[in-house]
Amino acid sequence: MVASFIISFREFLEIAIIITIILAATRGVRGRTRWIGVGILGGIIGSAVVAAFAGSISNAMEGMGQEVFNAIILSVAVVMIVWTVVWMQSHGRAIAQKMKSVGKSVADGETPLYSLAVVVSLAMWREGAEIVLFMSGIISSSQESMLAIMSGGVAGALLAISIGVLLYFGLIKLSSKHLFSVTGGLLILLACGMSAQVASYLNAADIIPALGATWDSGWLLSQNSVAGKILHAMLGYSERPSVIQLIFYGSTLLIIFLLLKMTKKAGA
Amino acid sequence: MKKNLALALTFSLLSFPAIAETPSFEIVIKDHHFNPSTVEIPADKKVKLVIKNQDPTPEEFESHDLNREKVIAGNSEGVVFVGPVKAGEYKFFGEFNEKTAQGKIVAK
Numbered sequence: 001m002v003a004s005f006i007i008s009f010r011e012f013l014e015i016a017i018i019i020t021i022i023l024a025a026t027r028g029v030r031g032r033t034r035w036i037g038v039g040i041l042g043g044i045i046g047s048a049v050v051a052a053f054a055g056s057i058s059n060a061m062e063g064m065g066q067e068v069f070n071a072i073i074l075s076v077a078v079v080m081i082v083w084t085v086v087w088m089q090s091h092g093r094a095i096a097q098k099m100k101s102v103g104k105s106v107a108d109g110e111t112p113l114y115s116l117a118v119v120v121s122l123a124m125w126r127e128g129a130e131i132v133l134f135m136s137g138i139i140s141s142s143q144e145s146m147l148a149i150m151s152g153g154v155a156g157a158l159l160a161i162s163i164g165v166l167l168y169f170g171l172i173k174l175s176s177k178h179l180f181s182v183t184g185g186l187l188i189l190l191a192c193g194m195s196a197q198v199a200s201y202l203n204a205a206d207i208i209p210a211l212g213a214t215w216d217s218g219w220l221l222s223q224n225s226v227a228g229k230i231l232h233a234m235l236g237y238s239e240r241p242s243v244i245q246l247i248f249y250g251s252t253l254l255i256i257f258l259l260l261k262m263t264k265k266a267g268a
Numbered sequence: 269m270k271k272n273l274a275l276a277l278t279f280s281l282l283s284f285p286a287i288a289e290t291p292s293f294e295i296v297i298k299d300h301h302f303n304p305s306t307v308e309i310p311a312d313k314k315v316k317l318v319i320k321n322q323d324p325t326p327e328e329f330e331s332h333d334l335n336r337e338k339v340i341a342g343n344s345e346g347v348v349f350v351g352p353v354k355a356g357e358y359k360f361f362g363e364f365n366e367k368t369a370q371g372k373i374v375a376k
Contacts, residue, residue, distance in 0.1 A: 003365075006366075007363070055341045058338070062347075066339065130328060133328075134326070136325075137325030137327075137342065138325065138364070140324065213354065224332070238332075239332045240332065
């Protein structure tokens, strides 16, 4: 029960944080809850599917299938987040005024929102698949009853979700005036963190070189700790980032700022 | 410029066979333990870890020190490329059975 609690908590925590950031950043956007809900559903179904095919995915691409798969889904998530961030900049004022005019076309208010569903789904597949695989393994091998294992898992998930909820209200309260800048900034860092993970997976798959190590901040904040996990999900914190990870992180940040600058001029 | 690019591409393609020469090390997962739990590898060289999961349940080979994580299904094996890393110790663990599945890579 303790094992299922810990693992469930860890994996759900990453998912909860990502969903919280997306929810907070899109507050006020019409229909966003519905789309994020679709994303969560897609995430659950997708996790089960990915878990079922874990073996064949892993064996693909000369044993590097898992890494390539993760790199691809995270890259798509990064692109979707960047698109959302850029879109929200031009629609920021409209959202703040909470325009409820019937005349506002579906295309204007909702078209990019499916990107939220995609991001949430993709972000969930990785952690979700791990949860499914872990649970199926422990259920078949553990001496404990199914009830004990499942209650541990549910408790872990609930704790993670509570932290997500706390974070959500904390973000809303902390930044009511500057909600979009703070949460928008978090979305940007979320994308950068995911981009660094893409670099990590591509390096693991032997597709790109690491180009050397940088620092080791494990003594300061372990990635295994709760705080470390939260920062990892929010900002992409890594104990020992490789040079290529920093390059991807920085480049993503730069590209986003350039895109925001370019579209600001056009939108004004 | 184009000629140099063509040359560079040709050389990089020719270097693919080098992957076959990557030193390989085997780690077995049995009863939620890694065997061997300490693996010595050459420093500053890329190596291949072949992880054979002989347990019926899946395990996730993970290392923050090495920046690697990989789920290996029960009764299956997986490959993890490590390095090149500088000399030192790098811990790894099995995330699904962290209490017992612990190990380290020692690069010399």
